Amino acid sequence: MPQLPGLIKGLGVTARTAGRTLFPKRGWKTFIPAPQKGAVTVQYPHEKEAPPDRARGVIALHEENCTACMLCSRQCPDWCIYIEGHKVKAPPRRAGGKPRTVNMLDRFDIDYALCMYCGICVEVCPFDALFWTPEYEYSEPRIADLLHDKDRLGEWMETVPDFLDYEAGSEEKVRKVPR
Amino acid sequence: MTSLLALPYWQETAIKLGLALAVIPATSLILVYLFLFKMMAFMQSRLGPNDTGPYGSLQLIAEAIKFLQKEDIHPAQADRRVFRMAPVVVLASTFLLYVVLPAGPDAVVQNLDTGVFYAMAVSSLSVLGILMAGWASANKYALLGGLRAAGQLIAYELPLILAVMGVVVQAETLNLQGIVEAQATGEIFGFGAIGNPFILTQFLAFLIFMIAAQAELTQTPFDMPVAETELVGGFHVEYTGFRFLLFFMAEFGTAFAFSALAAVMFLGGWWIPGFDVHDNVLNILGPGVMLAKILLIAFFIFWIRFTYPRLREDQLQKFAWKVLIPLALANIVLTGIFKVVF
Amino acid sequence: MTATSDREQMAYVAAQAADARINVELDTGDMTLNIGPQHPATHGTLRIACRLDGEQVVVAEPIMGYMHRGYEKLCEVRTYPQCTTLINRIDWLGSFANEVPFILAAERLMEVEAPPRAQWIRTILFELSRIANLALFLGDMGVQIGALTPVFFAFRDRERVLNQIEEVTGGRFHPNFDRIGGLKDDIPKGWIDETRSVMTKMRTFCDEMEDLLVGNEIFQARCRGVGVIPGDVAVGYGLSGANLRASGIDWDLRRDANPGLAWDQIDWRVWTHPDGDSFARYWVRLQETREATRIVDQLLDGIPSGPIMAKVPRIIKVPAGEAYVSTENPLGEMGYYIVSKGDLGPFRVKIRTPSFNNISVVPWVMKGVYVPDVITILGSLYFILGDIDR
Numbered sequence: 001m002p003q004l005p006g007l008i009k010g011l012g013v014t015a016r017t018a019g020r021t022l023f024p025k026r027g028w029k030t031f032i033p034a035p036q037k038g039a040v041t042v043q044y045p046h047e048k049e050a051p052p053d054r055a056r057g058v059i060a061l062h063e064e065n066c067t068a069c070m071l072c073s074r075q076c077p078d079w080c081i082y083i084e085g086h087k088v089k090a091p092p093r094r095a096g097g098k099p100r101t102v103n104m105l106d107r108f109d110i111d112y113a114l115c116m117y118c119g120i121c122v123e124v125c126p127f128d129a130l131f132w133t134p135e136y137e138y139s140e141p142r143i144a145d146l147l148h149d150k151d152r153l154g155e156w157m158e159t160v161p162d163f164l165d166y167e168a169g170s171e172e173k174v175r176k177v178p179r
Numbered sequence: 180m181t182s183l184l185a186l187p188y189w190q191e192t193a194i195k196l197g198l199a200l201a202v203i204p205a206t207s208l209i210l211v212y213l214f215l216f217k218m219m220a221f222m223q224s225r226l227g228p229n230d231t232g233p234y235g236s237l238q239l240i241a242e243a244i245k246f247l248q249k250e251d252i253h254p255a256q257a258d259r260r261v262f263r264m265a266p267v268v269v270l271a272s273t274f275l276l277y278v279v280l281p282a283g284p285d286a287v288v289q290n291l292d293t294g295v296f297y298a299m300a301v302s303s304l305s306v307l308g309i310l311m312a313g314w315a316s317a318n319k320y321a322l323l324g325g326l327r328a329a330g331q332l333i334a335y336e337l338p339l340i341l342a343v344m345g346v347v348v349q350a351e352t353l354n355l356q357g358i359v360e361a362q363a364t365g366e367i368f369g370f371g372a373i374g375n376p377f378i379l380t381q382f383l384a385f386l387i388f389m390i391a392a393q394a395e396l397t398q399t400p401f402d403m404p405v406a407e408t409e410l411v412g413g414f415h416v417e418y419t420g421f422r423f424l425l426f427f428m429a430e431f432g433t434a435f436a437f438s439a440l441a442a443v444m445f446l447g448g449w450w451i452p453g454f455d456v457h458d459n460v461l462n463i464l465g466p467g468v469m470l471a472k473i474l475l476i477a478f479f480i481f482w483i484r485f486t487y488p489r490l491r492e493d494q495l496q497k498f499a500w501k502v503l504i505p506l507a508l509a510n511i512v513l514t515g516i517f518k519v520v521f
Numbered sequence: 522m523t524a525t526s527d528r529e530q531m532a533y534v535a536a537q538a539a540d541a542r543i544n545v546e547l548d549t550g551d552m553t554l555n556i557g558p559q560h561p562a563t564h565g566t567l568r569i570a571c572r573l574d575g576e577q578v579v580v581a582e583p584i585m586g587y588m589h590r591g592y593e594k595l596c597e598v599r600t601y602p603q604c605t606t607l608i609n610r611i612d613w614l615g616s617f618a619n620e621v622p623f624i625l626a627a628e629r630l631m632e633v634e635a636p637p638r639a640q641w642i643r644t645i646l647f648e649l650s651r652i653a654n655l656a657l658f659l660g661d662m663g664v665q666i667g668a669l670t671p672v673f674f675a676f677r678d679r680e681r682v683l684n685q686i687e688e689v690t691g692g693r694f695h696p697n698f699d700r701i702g703g704l705k706d707d708i709p710k711g712w713i714d715e716t717r718s719v720m721t722k723m724r725t726f727c728d729e730m731e732d733l734l735v736g737n738e739i740f741q742a743r744c745r746g747v748g749v750i751p752g753d754v755a756v757g758y759g760l761s762g763a764n765l766r767a768s769g770i771d772w773d774l775r776r777d778a779n780p781g782l783a784w785d786q787i788d789w790r791v792w793t794h795p796d797g798d799s800f801a802r803y804w805v806r807l808q809e810t811r812e813a814t815r816i817v818d819q820l821l822d823g824i825p826s827g828p829i830m831a832k833v834p835r836i837i838k839v840p841a842g843e844a845y846v847s848t849e850n851p852l853g854e855m856g857y858y859i860v861s862k863g864d865l866g867p868f869r870v871k872i873r874t875p876s877f878n879n880i881s882v883v884p885w886v887m888k889g890v891y892v893p894d895v896i897t898i899l900g901s902l903y904f905i906l907g908d909i910d911r
């Protein structure tokens with residue numbers, strides 16, 4: 001039944017992989033075993049994985065831009081955005097103009113225990129108030145703590161990366177992140 | 180027993196027993212760490228455990244502690260007494276194997292004149308334990324696993340013994356120490372500079388022995404009795420905690436013992452090829468030499484284990500009866516003829 | 522106490538009955554073995570109830586529904602953009618491929634067409650998710666029959682493909698990137714070159730699998746002639762995808778009924794195998810993975826420039842009507858039948874998933890095989906639980 005070649009080849013594949021893991025190619029140092037470099041796995045708590053810039057890790061809120069229009073909260077497939085606001089009279093933009101009414105945000109919570117990271121809220125927001133950031137370290141021992149309020153969401157703004165340039169042939173305009 | 184101080188019989192026995200008891204966990208620790216954790220990880224582009232102790236070497240101890248903490252569960256329908264006894268029986272078979280393994284000219288627990296015979300007989304005790312485990316678990320998967328194990332171990336016992344016969348015929352003794360001596364003093368057609376490790380003259384027997392040992396140890400490609408993806412672990416599916424640990428230790432302890440047997444019979448055991456060293460030196464160096472040879476053999480066992488898929492039960496039986504046994508018989512006949520002619 | 526004594530009594534009665542049977546007919550009786558719902562070979566909660574005679578299967582019956590999530594019903598109370606987030610989760614390994622037929626069906630109802638650049642990028646992502654999906658199969662099949670290592674290779678190399686998907690869409694598993702009328706965003710700079718090098722790596726992975734499994738005599742002994750599905754039976758049970766092509770039926774929706782994606786503009790071929798056994802299914806998928814890397818390479822060369830979004834209103838209302846669009850997904854034909862009454866969301870969605878049909882052949886093919894072969898066949902039919910139960 002078993003003929004040698006196929007079986008031997010298989011052994012060769014595993015041995016080669018073991019060799020590459022133990023002795024990754026790196027010039028003259030190849031002969032010093034360095035499995036830490038050869039292995040493809042990321043040793044998580046010791047080193048951090050770097051997700052791509054577009055990765056949907058956590059949502060950041062740029063509070064000044066939000067008008068409490070509720071679009072995101074209505075479009076969210078599992079309704080995990082909670083918004084409350086009230087109207088205030090603001091001084092006119094130009095001297096002599098009419099006083100304006102603006103929406104003040106009282107509450108803006110996203111429940112990450114429910115969120116399914118679909119990105120619809122970020123996409124529908126007409127005022128550029130929501131952004132994705134690739135951060136992922138915000139797990140909590142208590143599920144209730146996964147509800148991020150507007151301050152917590154605002155803190156994420158610092159981690160928002162700039163939008164990436166597009167590949168040649170694209171007609172899209174690169175958007176700017178408000179800082 | 181000359182080099183050891185002349186101790187009373189009971190003290191000597193106690194020391195030997197203690198050694199044997201310490202050796203099994205130690206050996207399975209070495210094998211598991213080196214091969215199951217590290218080598219397998221490297222073969223799969225991973226690192227393996229690396230947080231517990233230096234380079235993760237204490238991982239297995241941590242695992243053992245975890246197993247000890249676990250609740251000891253008996254299935255409701257299980258045959259309790261048999262269920263509890265099974266892992267002990269399996270482990271006992273491993274313990275008994277260690278009795279005859281020589282690590283130096285005098286470093287052996289008991290130098291039996293029928294060493295090979297004894298080792299073969301004792302190693303098949305584990306079938307009993309596995310069958311007990313499979314039956315007593317009152318689980319269909321476990322039962323299937325146990326029955327498969329019984330069928331497989333019996334089928335492969337035969338080529339194992341037949342392969343050993345070739346060595347025995349050539350060495351003209353059943354004593355494991357005698358076999359080592361025969362290799363140290365032997366010559367291949369008058370050329371004796373490196374002695375005669377039987378792997379050279381008995382290569383066929385070595386191959387058959389390794390294949391049969393692989394099956395005996397239920398390692399892939401002959402691991403149907405455990406077969407995680409079909410029988411979800413086979414005979415030990417219902418075992419938890421301490422009892423599972425016993426099975427686990429027995430598995431690797433036996434792997435070590437079989438590698439040791441192969442090292443003794445085919446690689447010349449504690450003897451260093453090409454060097455004529457005094458016995459007392461060998462008593463000290465021997466265990467190291469032996470360990471190196473054992474690890475070499477174990478490396479192949481585990482390399483194959485991590486690479487190959489498993490066979491089906493009927494294919495395995497066919498392979499044993501139609502290929503291995505005839506080959507082993509032919510090997511004995513050939514060895515006999517050579518022995519008489521030369 | 523009552524429970525125990527009840528159980529004892531039942532055991533007693535059962536033992537009596539068993540004794541009687543043995544005494545009367547000398548019949549040891551068949552054993553019923555439940556493979557699943559929690560069993561490593563079913564990678565999900567599928568249950569296969571087998572009646573065994575020794576280790577031989579007399580009858581095998583797949584029992585599904587343990588993971589039914591009611592997506593067809595949920596879609597009725599969601600808007601179109603929200604539906605795609607659900608649809609991602611049907612065949613979770615090739616999720617971008619799930620979105621495409623749904624979006625295409627909706628586009629057909631709205632009579633919009635995505636611009637060519639969007640179609641090409643769609644096709645690329647579609648093929649990438651095919652590679653990611655099939656790569657896992659190529660390794661997983663090894664685990665099903667006992668080889669430990671291939672699956673780690675598969676996870677290692679699939680991760681590279683998933684990273685490429687994530688770099689464009691932002692999601693490894695649930696891209697939610699396809700929109701009615703185009704795509705959500707364009708591809709970032711440097712992505713094309715990275716993807717090319719990943720495709721080279723994937724071809725190496727395919728070679729490794731060839732050495733590790735396909736060429737391995739033990740693998741062949743386990744898979745050749747096991748679970749043979751002849752072509753007519755395969756068609757009769759409605760198999761699709763690689764399972765059908767492995768039975769010698771040359772049928773591929775990418776070529777035969779291309780719903781507008783870029784497949785017709787490049788040079789590729791459909792792989793078939795005449796045997797119809799587990800080995801053929803593995804082999805066809807392996808070749809398809811290779812072919813997909815080649816397709817991606819060609820597509821990367823020729824991405825046309827232009828916009829990625831057609832003109833669609835911001836609030837999407839699909840006019841009343843019905844449409845069915847199916848594509849050749851990694852697992853086989855996946856189709857969406859959308860009935861719209863002109864609302865924000867669909868009135869009714871019928872999802873035709875490939876795994877559901879593929880698994881229906883199980884009772885036929887598993888008659889008389891051994892227990893280990895059950896696993897080989899299940900592995901080689903390759904189903905995703907979410908795809909069966911949706």
Ligand code: SF4
Pocket residue numbers: 075076077078079080081110114115116117118119120121122
């Ligand atoms: S990502 Fe999706 S689920 Fe999460 S808050 Fe936004 S819309 Fe809701």
Ligand code: SF4
Pocket residue numbers: 065066067068069070071072073083124125126127128129130
């Ligand atoms: S985040 Fe955007 S969509 Fe949501 S309420 Fe604020 S402005 Fe409206």
